[in-house]
Amino acid sequence: MPEVQIYTKTPCSYCTRARNLLQRKGVEYTEIPVDHDPAQQQQMFERSRRHTVPQVFIDDRHVGGYSDLAELDSCGELDPLLGR
Numbered sequence: 599m600p601e602v603q604i605y606t607k608t609p610c611s612y613c614t615r616a617r618n619l620l621q622r623k624g625v626e627y628t629e630i631p632v633d634h635d636p637a638q639q640q641q642m643f644e645r646s647r648r649h650t651v652p653q654v655f656i657d658d659r660h661v662g663g664y665s666d667l668a669e670l671d672s673c674g675e676l677d678p679l680l681g682r
Contacts, residue, residue, distance in 0.1 A: 599680075599681050600656050600657040600679065601656070602620065602626070602627035602628070602654070602680070603627065603628045603629075603630060604620070604627050604630065604652050604655075605630045605631075605632050605646075605652060605653040605654075606631055606632070607633045607651045610651055610652065612652055613651055613664070615664045615668075616652045616654060616663070619667060619668065619671060623671075623676075623677075623680065623682075625680055630642070632651065645660065646662075648662075648663070650663060651663070654666070654667050659679070661679070
């Protein structure tokens, strides 16, 4: 099973949507909150080149934010990335 990481803030409706989508698929993931951690925010930016959350990674592959994740799911491309 691939390693899934998601950078998040609270509150964030898009973060909640991304978490819910992954949970519906039964995917375990590591959540990395960046609310009050400048080092984690910097790491997220260096990995994704984006300042917005969520940012999702599957095995070090940058998937993008919630909209990108949902698009991959609707096109049938998410399950193969998740090893399904």
